[in-house]
Amino acid sequence: MQKGLSRERTSYRSLNVPCDEPLVLVCCRKLIVWAVTAQDRRILVRHGVDSVTEEGCSWSYLDGWVTNRALILVGVRTSAPSV
Numbered sequence: 154m155q156k157g158l159s160r161e162r163t164s165y166r167s168l169n170v171p172c173d174e175p176l177v178l179v180c181c182r183k184l185i186v187w188a189v190t191a192q193d194r195r196i197l198v199r200h201g202v203d204s205v206t207e208e209g210c211s212w213s214y215l216d217g218w219v220t221n222r223a224l225i226l227v228g229v230r231t232s233a234p235s236v
Contacts, residue, residue: 170208172197188212 175191186199186209201210 168208170199172212 172188176188176197177191177194178189180187181202184202184204186202188197188199189195190197196215197212198215199209199212202208
């Protein structure tokens with residue numbers, strides 16, 4: 154991970170964010186970090202990511218996996234529950 158990037162500063166010193174297994178893809182948007190494992194294409198999400206702790210604190214698996222053509226999520230809520 155690289156902190157302090159901007160259009161004027163496109164690279165900087167890297168910070169290692171440990172993970173127990175190799176990753177083939179890491180994506181982030183609006184403080185949400187997703188990753189795909191190399192061996193079985195499972196999906197991880199990074200917890201504890203915020204504007205102060207950009208590297209977060211831990212990974213956890215989501216119920217889903219990635220095929221060659223699609224991202225399959227099982228039981229993931231995409232909107233707030235209705236009251």
